[in-house]
Amino acid sequence: MNHAKKLYIETFGCQMNVNDSETMFALLKDLEYEPTDSPSGADLIILNTCCIRAKAEQKVYSELGRLKGLKRGDRRVLLGVGGCIAQQEGEKLLKRVPYLDLVFGTHSLHLLPEMVRAAEQGERPSQTDFLDPETRLDLFPRKEAEGGVTRFVTVMQGCDNFCSYCIVPYVRGREVSRRSGDILREIREMTSTGVREVTLLGQNVNSYGLKSPDEPDFAGLLRMVAGVDGIERIRFTTSHPKDISPSLIACFAELDKLCGHIHLPAQSGSDRILARMNRGYSWREYLEKIAALKQARPGIQITGDMIVGFPGESEEDFLQTLSLMEEVGYADLFSFIFSARPETAAASLSDSLTRREKQERLDRLQRLQRGMTLERNRSLVGSIQQVLVEGTSRQGGQLFGRTGGNRVVNFPADPSLIGTMAAVRIVDAFPNSLLGEPQ
Ligand code: SAH
Ligand code: SF4
Ligand code: F3S
Numbered sequence: 001m002n003h004a005k006k007l008y009i010e011t012f013g014c015q016m017n018v019n020d021s022e023t024m025f026a027l028l029k030d031l032e033y034e035p036t037d038s039p040s041g042a043d044l045i046i047l048n049t050c051c052i053r054a055k056a057e058q059k060v061y062s063e064l065g066r067l068k069g070l071k072r073g074d075r076r077v078l079l080g081v082g083g084c085i086a087q088q089e090g091e092k093l094l095k096r097v098p099y100l101d102l103v104f105g106t107h108s109l110h111l112l113p114e115m116v117r118a119a120e121q122g123e124r125p126s127q128t129d130f131l132d133p134e135t136r137l138d139l140f141p142r143k144e145a146e147g148g149v150t151r152f153v154t155v156m157q158g159c160d161n162f163c164s165y166c167i168v169p170y171v172r173g174r175e176v177s178r179r180s181g182d183i184l185r186e187i188r189e190m191t192s193t194g195v196r197e198v199t200l201l202g203q204n205v206n207s208y209g210l211k212s213p214d215e216p217d218f219a220g221l222l223r224m225v226a227g228v229d230g231i232e233r234i235r236f237t238t239s240h241p242k243d244i245s246p247s248l249i250a251c252f253a254e255l256d257k258l259c260g261h262i263h264l265p266a267q268s269g270s271d272r273i274l275a276r277m278n279r280g281y282s283w284r285e286y287l288e289k290i291a292a293l294k295q296a297r298p299g300i301q302i303t304g305d306m307i308v309g310f311p312g313e314s315e316e317d318f319l320q321t322l323s324l325m326e327e328v329g330y331a332d333l334f335s336f337i338f339s340a341r342p343e344t345a346a347a348s349l350s351d352s353l354t355r356r357e358k359q360e361r362l363d364r365l366q367r368l369q370r371g372m373t374l375e376r377n378r379s380l381v382g383s384i385q386q387v388l389v390e391g392t393s394r395q396g397g398q399l400f401g402r403t404g405g406n407r408v409v410n411f412p413a414d415p416s417l418i419g420t421m422a423a424v425r426i427v428d429a430f431p432n433s434l435l436g437e438p439q
Pocket of ligand 2: 163203204
């Protein structure tokens with residue numbers, strides 16, 4: 001009998017990469033590769049990489065350095081790099097990292113099996129061409145439906161926005177929306193394995209369908225997904241504020257299955273900086289959309305992303321960001337120091353702040369947010385929340401799940417509740433989670 005080969009994939013970066021890694025496991029199963037959870041002992045190691053900020057990129061290169069030792073051992077191990085760094089560097093990566101066996105870009109997943117076969121024969125294949133939209137849709141990698149209670153479903157890929165700081169359009173290519181029929185089929189298949197919640201995924205889901213005359217817009221897609229029996233909850237990420245339409249806002253008032261949470265990154269609270277970022281909205285327009293969302297769904301939880309230290313950001317600009325945060329009352333916020341990325345427009349802007357000044361701004365922003373998050377979590381103490389139970393939590397004897405507003409709740413209960421919607425009374429609040437009691 002042929003012994004199965006072991007495949008180890010290390011995933012960096014965002015949920016798109018997490019999804020792509022799942023696809024890679026599914027594709028390589030046909031070549032008799034089985035997942036393993038450690039690089040030592042693996043026959044094939046793949047790093048699925050991210051280059052959104054310089055730090056993310058450095059992490060991948062230091063991991064490559066660590067893996068060099070495994071390549072020197074007696075056993076033959078193949079090492080491949082995929083994802084956004086692969087897309088950016090292409091064949092150059094094979095020169096830069098001489099012990100690398102294959103490089104495949106973000107549009108080349110479907111070629112992975114034949115590339116691995118070539119690498120097994122001693123070749124060093126590299127493939128980082130972008131595909132045209134039609135071919136890409138036809139080849140859209142299919143994941144096998146597996147269990148779990150909540151799953152991500154890709155609805156679109158790529159990005160056409162070219163925010164001046166962002167490398168995503170260069171490494172993921174132009175926006176392409178998946179066919180709604182394929183999306184719905186995938187979701188229906190998932191429900192038959194016990195999935196109760198889906199998160200519709202894309203770099204900019206609000207522009208779903210806008211380039212495809214035969215497809216619905218994003219609000220139309222949400223309504224279709226809400227019609228799938230067995231799906232109890234719908235989420236989506238990420239939204240771009242400029243593309244939030246009145247019909248999408250109306251979905252929050254009309255669709256019970258749509259969770260009361262939206263991730264809506266503002267990036268800055270200063271119009272001068274927003275313009276330099278090429279974001280396409282003013283802070284006032286952003287706040288108007290937030291107000292409309294709060295009106296459509298009272299109690300909606302808002303989360304977002306912010307960048308500090310963008311080139312030219314003054315203390316006044318930064319204070320406007322803090323005041324926008326207070327005005328919105330974010331439930332949670334991801335915040336980053338600006339990092340100049342190759343090819344992007346902002347990389348050539350002159351930058352007058354020191355590293356220390358940027359760090360100090362980030363610290364101030366994060367302090368403000370920590371206080372707001374804790375206060376918001378505390379305000380839930382005493383309330384009864386509907387929690388979709390996802391699994392057992394790290395604390396023994398407890399289960400965990402999330403509220404509609406996307407807060408994590410741990411509570412003691414019997415594992416038979418996993419996969420069900422439970423009414424939980426919130427009894428305590430921490431910075432990153434809530435503690436509850438089943439009702
Ligand atoms: N498509 C999503 C997410 C993009 S990447 C969106 O548009 O919101 C996730 C976050 O990383 C961004 O929202 C931004 O806050 C941050 N980011 C992207 N490029 C960056 C850069 N060059 N420096 C610092 N932060 C960056
Ligand atoms: Fe990057 Fe802007 Fe596209 Fe988001 S919308 S992926 S921040 S270019
Ligand atoms: Fe990183 Fe690529 Fe996602 S750069 S954030 S893995 S799209």
